[in-house]
Amino acid sequence: MKKPETFEVRLVSATMIAPMVRQLVFERVDGQPIGHEPGQWVNLALPLPEGERRRAYSIASAPDGSSRFEIAVTRVPCGTGSIYLHDLPEGSVLSAIGPHGLFTRASEDPSPSLFVGTGTGVTPLRAMMQAALTKGSGAPLWLLFGARFEEDILYRAEMEAFVRAHPHVRYEITLSRPGEGWKGKSGYVQAHVPALLRELEAAGAPVAPHVYVCGLERMVKAVRELCRRELGVDRKHVHTERYD
Ligand SMILES: Cc1cc2nc3c(=O)[nH]c(=O)nc-3n(C[C@H](O)[C@H](O)[C@H](O)COP(=O)(O)OP(=O)(O)OC[C@H]3O[C@@H](n4cnc5c(N)ncnc54)[C@H](O)[C@@H]3O)c2cc1C
Numbered sequence: 001m002k003k004p005e006t007f008e009v010r011l012v013s014a015t016m017i018a019p020m021v022r023q024l025v026f027e028r029v030d031g032q033p034i035g036h037e038p039g040q041w042v043n044l045a046l047p048l049p050e051g052e053r054r055r056a057y058s059i060a061s062a063p064d065g066s067s068r069f070e071i072a073v074t075r076v077p078c079g080t081g082s083i084y085l086h087d088l089p090e091g092s093v094l095s096a097i098g099p100h101g102l103f104t105r106a107s108e109d110p111s112p113s114l115f116v117g118t119g120t121g122v123t124p125l126r127a128m129m130q131a132a133l134t135k136g137s138g139a140p141l142w143l144l145f146g147a148r149f150e151e152d153i154l155y156r157a158e159m160e161a162f163v164r165a166h167p168h169v170r171y172e173i174t175l176s177r178p179g180e181g182w183k184g185k186s187g188y189v190q191a192h193v194p195a196l197l198r199e200l201e202a203a204g205a206p207v208a209p210h211v212y213v214c215g216l217e218r219m220v221k222a223v224r225e226l227c228r229r230e231l232g233v234d235r236k237h238v239h240t241e242r243y244d
């Protein structure tokens with residue numbers, strides 16, 4: 001795993017991918033590759049009115065040897081860092097420190113994986129899926145994504161394309177506040193983990209699945225406890241990253 005370093009990044013492009021989520025594409029100013037493992041994050045040093053503050057963001061894209069990487073930032077009400085990044089003009093340069101983190105999955109890992117993410121918590125899971133699929137992995141890769149409303153669903157077209165191209169990819173969305181026309185799953189992700197995990201165990205047998213969970217603490221804790229205590233998943237097979 002690469003040692004973290006400090007480097008400058010330039011904002012190349014930015015797009016709103018949901019009403020409260022801005023996707024930002026950065027590139028290292030020195031042209032060096034980021035060299036992260038899928039699932040890792042970077043610290044961005046933000047020059048806020050109260051002084052420089054660091055905020056962590058998961059790298060949403062797989063390592064591809066280039067100097068570019070993506071993040072996706074939820075605009076937190078009254079959150080100085082996330083609002084700064086939502087307003088950051090293209091071309092701006094920031095200081096970054098990283099890559100950091102042990103919430104990783106090797107792209108050639110043959111284990112069946114259940115990815116559970118809510119909101120921008122899906123970003124490191126997306127990087128893991130992109131990396132595994134680019135390497136031609138045949139391991140079952142199942143993503144359970146949770147959001148409030150249909151408009152909050154992130155990377156839907158990309159995930160649906162993965163499903164069409166790869167029979168071992170499964171994509172499930174659950175909405176906690178579905179509209180009347182929604183025909184998919186509803187409720188919190190926790191409600192759907194047991195059934196999906198049992199199916200994945202059967203699909204991936206005899207190799208036991210790993211579970212990767214990312215998002216806000218309440219959800220992460222609930223899924224971790226569920227997996228370890230009620231579903232009997234080996235604690236070494238439950239990997240978590242929390243944002244708060
Ligand atoms: C390892 C790691 C990776 C992270 N990756 C991401 C990422 O990819 N995308 C991202 O948007 N955030 C991510 N975060 C959270 C991010 O670092 C900031 O905490 C977040 O942007 C809020 O900062 P702020 O200055 O706007 O608000 P602050 O004033 O610092 O925080 C206000 C409150 O916002 C809440 N909060 C933090 N993150 C979120 C969120 N995503 N959605 C809703 N509420 C939140 C917390 O409860 C916090 O107490 C990550 C955090 C960690 C530790």
